[in-house]
Amino acid sequence: MPLQQQNHLAQQTYTIVLAGGRGTRLAQLTDGRSKPAVPFAGKFNIIDFALSNCVNSGLRRIGVLTQYKSQSLIRHVERGWSFLAADLGEFVEVVPAQQQQGEGWYRGTANAVYQNLDLVREAAAQHVLVLGGDHVYKMDYSVMLAEHAERGAAVSVACVEVPLEEACDFGVMDVDVTGRVLGFDEKPAQPRSPPGRPLHALASMGVYVFETEVLLAELARDAADPASSHDFGHDVIPALVRAGRVHAHRFETSCVNIVEGRPYWRDVGTVDAYWAANIDLTHVVPELNLYDDAWPILSQQRQLPPAKFVFDDEGRRGMAVDSLVSSGCIVSGATVRRSILFSKVRVAEGSVVEDSVVLPNVVIGRDVRLARTVIDKHCRVPDGFRAGLDAVADRARGLHVTAGGITLVTPEMLGQPVRSG
Numbered sequence: 001m002p003l004q005q006q007n008h009l010a011q012q013t014y015t016i017v018l019a020g021g022r023g024t025r026l027a028q029l030t031d032g033r034s035k036p037a038v039p040f041a042g043k044f045n046i047i048d049f050a051l052s053n054c055v056n057s058g059l060r061r062i063g064v065l066t067q068y069k070s071q072s073l074i075r076h077v078e079r080g081w082s083f084l085a086a087d088l089g090e091f092v093e094v095v096p097a098q099q100q101q102g103e104g105w106y107r108g109t110a111n112a113v114y115q116n117l118d119l120v121r122e123a124a125a126q127h128v129l130v131l132g133g134d135h136v137y138k139m140d141y142s143v144m145l146a147e148h149a150e151r152g153a154a155v156s157v158a159c160v161e162v163p164l165e166e167a168c169d170f171g172v173m174d175v176d177v178t179g180r181v182l183g184f185d186e187k188p189a190q191p192r193s194p195p196g197r198p199l200h201a202l203a204s205m206g207v208y209v210f211e212t213e214v215l216l217a218e219l220a221r222d223a224a225d226p227a228s229s230h231d232f233g234h235d236v237i238p239a240l241v242r243a244g245r246v247h248a249h250r251f252e253t254s255c256v257n258i259v260e261g262r263p264y265w266r267d268v269g270t271v272d273a274y275w276a277a278n279i280d281l282t283h284v285v286p287e288l289n290l291y292d293d294a295w296p297i298l299s300q301q302r303q304l305p306p307a308k309f310v311f312d313d314e315g316r317r318g319m320a321v322d323s324l325v326s327s328g329c330i331v332s333g334a335t336v337r338r339s340i341l342f343s344k345v346r347v348a349e350g351s352v353v354e355d356s357v358v359l360p361n362v363v364i365g366r367d368v369r370l371a372r373t374v375i376d377k378h379c380r381v382p383d384g385f386r387a388g389l390d391a392v393a394d395r396a397r398g399l400h401v402t403a404g405g406i407t408l409v410t411p412e413m414l415g416q417p418v419r420s421g
Contacts, residue, residue, distance in 0.1 A: 002167035004211050009060035009145045014123035016116070017050055018206075019133035020067030020097065020111050025270045029376060032418060035269070036133035039283055039295075039359050039377070041281055041290060042324045042340050046268065047133040048299040049091060056256075056295050057141040059129065060090035063119050067097040067105060067114050080300025095119065098162040108230035116123070120212065130232070130399045136277060136288065137265040139297055143254035144209060154214045154245040155267055155302055157181065157237060158207035158254075158264060160265050160374050167201035169267070171233040173248055175202065179248040186233040204233065205265065223332035254354040256295045259287045272404035275374055278357045282322050282338050304328035318358065326360075334364070348383075356388070376410040378419045 023035025030038065047064070054062050055358045058120035061398040074094050079414035084090035095116055097105050112118075113130060120128055126150070129141060130205075148156040159173050164165040174183035178339055184204070185191070191201040205405070218236055222228050228235045240246050253262035264287055280286050290297060304327035311333035320336035326343040333349035341359040341397055347353060351368040358364070361376040368381055371388035375381065388407045395401050400408040412418045 001123075006146050007058055009127065009149055010060075010142050012126040012388060013061070013145060013209075014120060014125035014127075014212075015054050015059045015062045015129045015141075016113055016120075017047070017054075017062060017064045017131060018046055018112060018134045019064050019073060020070070021114060021132070021134055023269060024066045025136065026274060027271055027402075027408060028412070029271065029274070029374070029408065030069075031410070031412075033072045034218075035071055037070075037076060038268075038274070038344050039342055040136065040268065040274075041278065042326045043286070044140070044297055044299045045073075046136060047073065047077070048080070048297055049136050049138070050131055050133045051081060052295075052297045052299075053137075053139050053141060053238050053313060054129075055084075057139075057297065059127070059141055059238055060084055061123060062092045062093050063116065064094050064133065064234060065097075065106075066117060067112070070094075070096060076300060080298075096233045108220050108228075109114045109232045110219060110228075110233075110236045111230035113215075114230070115214060117219065120215065127211055128210045128212050129208070130210065130215075131205075133359065134269070135205070135265065135267055137205075137251075137263075138256035138292075138297075139207070140256055141207075144207070144249045145248055147211045147253070147359060148247070150158040151179070151247055153209075153247040153315045154211050155237070155240050156247050157184075158205040158248045158249045158251055159202045159262060160205055160251040161194075161197065161200045162203045164193060164199050164201050165189055166202055168378075170201075170203035171237070173204060175248045179247050179249075180244070181241050181248050184233075184238045184241045184246070186231075202248065204237070206233070207249075208232065208237070209249075214240075218274040243285075250411075256285075257289055258294070264288055271374060271400070271402045271406055273409055275406045276373070277356055278340050279338065279355060281324055282340065284322075302327070302343060307331075312351070313335055342377075367387070372405060373409060376408070378416075379411050379414060380416055381409070381414070403412045 017042045019036040021245045023030040081092040171186045200301040224390045235354045252263045257264040266277045307325045307329040309331045315339045316333035318331045324340045328344035331347045335349040347364045348366045353370045356370045356373040358375045364381045365383035368385045373388040391401045394407045
């Protein structure tokens with residue numbers, strides 16, 4: 001499809017970002033914030049990837065639906081995404097849960113959209129793009145929209161191949177050679193493989209393109225069904241599949257970040273996955289390219305001083321190797337290796353931080369040793385503290401140690417006041 005037509009399709013599309021999820025598998029990282037608001041990659045929040053994909057794809061009418069502990073997310077979107085031109089009809093607006101339909105809060109992803117159908121009608125768009133705000137990936141949604149229009153599809157679902165052993169965590173799709181979806185099972189115990197790919201399954205990415213009238217009619221039908229859980233993956237998409245109205249969109253055709261022939265897409269929904277995706281960014285050639293000027297990841301840009309490294313004495317050298325160090329950080333006679341320091345992190349003399357993810361506004365005292373840890377925002381790590389070196393000792397002190405051996409430290413675990421966000 002010509003670029004001009006793709007741009008026109010994008011202009012005729014209203015985007016809904018589902019950003020109300022709690023993300024319970026991230027343990028204490030989501031005690032005070034929703035999953036889309038969790039910091040990622042040194043200077044972003046997870047939701048910035050979905051919003052950046054929208055803006056880079058030419059989709060600039062966006063509603064962000066929030067619910068669970070949303071204050072930090074609302075603040076981030078309002079402060080970091082206010083640059084769109086409202087006079088040209090461009091916007092990213094935050095939509096809190098408001099009990100628009102009855103007295104209940106959102107009872108599922110489909111119900112969240114159903115309760116905000118007035119926004120869809122007000123947009124008067126031909127297409128509605130529905131997606132989650134809690135995955136890390138780079139995708140040109142305009143390519144998916146073009147394919148959807150060329151097929152004359154009622155609904156399109158983006159899908160990505162995942163290893164068969166991981167597929168039970170996703171909605172798994174069965175498609176024919178034309179791309180029509182023949183079956184859809186949400187988190188099946190025994191996932192099916194596509195023909196010729198016995199070790200893989202086609203997983204739904206939770207990215208949907210609807211013809212607007214189809215969405216309106218289907219959500220009204222689902223809302224009237226007392227047996228429904230009012231979820232896109234459990235209820236709405238399977239019902240449309242049975243009606244023969246769903247097509248699959250292969251992510252590899254619209255992915256902007258291909259790694260050795262594989263499209264980059266991460267569900268950073270566990271502490272282990274979150275740590276691994278962050279630490280990958282410290283590699284010489286990471287899988288996720290944050291330095292692509294043609295597809296920038298946008299976010300709130302805080303006005304902070306440059307990172308600073310002080311002291312160059314033997315045994316007291318401020319240095320960072322194979323690491324990402326954000327603005328406002330000071331590494332004072334300490335060593336940082338294979339780690340990410342988010343903004344305004346302070347590391348004091350004699351400390352060693354290795355293979356760790358340190359979130360914003362953390363102060364690390366003297367002679368601290370951290371290895372394979374995630375340190376939550378606002379922690380004040382005391383002098384001589386040790387974490388990530390002995391899992392048994394970490395658990396005994398009330399720290400959270402994952403199945404993969406990553407230690408999570410939060411202010412509450414250190415007996416310090418807990419701040420939201």
